[in-house]
Amino acid sequence: MGIGVEFVQHLINGFSLGAIYALIALGYTMVFGILQLINFAHGEVFMLGAFAGMYFSRFFNLGAHPSFWALIATLFFSMATCGVVGFIIEKFAYRPLRKSPRINVLITAVGVSLFLQFSGQLLFGSDPKFFPQIIEAGHGFSFGEIRVNTMQVVVMVISLVLMAILQTIIFKTRLGRAMRAVSFNHDNASLMGIPTDKVISYTFMLGSSLAGAAGVLFGLIYPKIEPLMGSLPGLKAFVAAVLGGVGNVAGAVVGAITLGLAEEFLVGYVTPTFKDALAFAILILILLFKPTGLFGIRRTEKV
């Protein structure tokens, strides 16, 4: 394999990994934008999405008849499940704390995250499960020596479609306008007659369903899923969100793709050992030199 070919191959791998991070990062960034809360449990919602997809496709035995529609159905189911999970988390864990100090909400978020992880271990068992092949792997595409896996194409296309839908919701609908209003100023939005609690619920559901979709896509590329799988991608997606500027939707996508590429190139060209530490190193660097992220807006703190 030539150097150029290898490079392009890494580029493609990095992009598909980054696309998954992006879907998770979007949920983080939306919730942060609207509540100034890092939803630590978001990575666990992603994990639940993978499991929901797995049980759904097993139940209907979709692994035996792989098709595009099987994938769509699985995605739909897992997004719906995660939307409900997101709603429940917000309603029972975060809403009662709306007026509490931020550190309390943060601790609760960590608690919810760990609760989902370990009750997941009780429910699903701690050994890795196999995610069925719900779409035909096929031969993929090849351009000369460059090979693109079908899965990777599917992952990238679906992520793009979902991001486009999200973009439309945020900028073209009433709900989106309400969400932007609430994230701009919670109290004023409420005075203007926007049902803020409802809007926050919707935001959680949207973000969580994206995480659910990411779970299914992750399962397609890396078919071994386990209850603790969510924490690391979750944290990395958070780093991606910070990299792009927390609260900025387009920034989250750019940050996630950057992180995916950086990881892939580190593993490909330098060393695989520090793959999982890279994200945190990036986080520390970005917070040191540009705390607002690549596209964030600096807000002056009012006393």
Added chain:
Amino acid sequence: MTTHPLTHPQSKTGLQSLWVWIAAVAVVWIFQFFFVGYVDPYYFSIVMYSGINATLAVSLNLVNGFTGQFSMGHAGFMSVGGYVSALTTSLVVAKYPGIMGVDAGGPGIEGAILLVGALFLGGLVASLAGFLVGLPSLRLKGDYLAIVTLGFGEIIRVIVLNLNVVGGARGMANIPALTNFGWVFSVCIFTVFTIWRIVNSAHGRRFLSVREDEIAAEAMGVNTTAVKVRAFVMGAFFAGVAGGLFAHYLRYLNPQTFDFNRSFEIVIMVVLGGMGSITGSVLAALLLTVLKEALRPLQEITRLDFRMVIYSLMLIILMLNKPNGLMGTREISDVYQSFREKLRVRFGANQGSDQKGAKK
């Protein structure tokens, strides 16, 4: 956070006297020399872990409770201290095997000196790590700090995993058995004493002021970043020492020992005890260490790990219903004070007339 009153009632219970603390250490060593041999080894190990956990919880409380910064990487500092001190003693003992006093029936005074030196070194390196992490990241607010400290713990783990000097993923075995009951509890008492004195000093007020209102503190001339870094460094030092004690008690270290769950365990001790209460941290450390063992049979029967589920659920419920934890910001001296006050009210003014000066 307006829920915590800044004014901390000065305790008048004699705890200020250094002699109380020295007496406590003396009692610990009397136990070490005369009674430890008679305790069942299993219960003894619970006692030892309680002591180590109490040290960890109290040191984290300085950061999370008194200074109001949310750190989730305490296991990382513990790991640094543990590995550094274990490496030190292992190297020294390998060169001078006589220190372990195999024929004398146990390590003598040289062993004690070696242990104290190694613990101190481990604590220093850990606090250096605390400084390195703290300096950049403590300019950040709550949530970011939590993630950075968590990431730091992860980075330490990955580094240790790839360090062959300390065994990498295989772990580090045959660490000299130098820890005993006396050392664990002397360190615990020393930690409690130091942090209690710091918090109740003029300097310590700065920690509290950062917790209560960072902007106001800054306006009053408190260098908030310096205060936060100081808290971090001190917390890391004691975590490193506790890690060293842990290493020389268990005699085996593994990168997995210091994973995120370990950090989380310490965090929940602080939160359960009450962020800003040393007494609470100690109590919660005892409680959770015992609870962990009490849950072990259940775990063996069902083959499921309920512990973390219970911990995390406890954390959520605590935050929803009793965010101040068991003690809030009260200390045992405050409890004692209000108890005396209650007695005085109940039995009339005559009996308590000598305490007219006591605060309410």
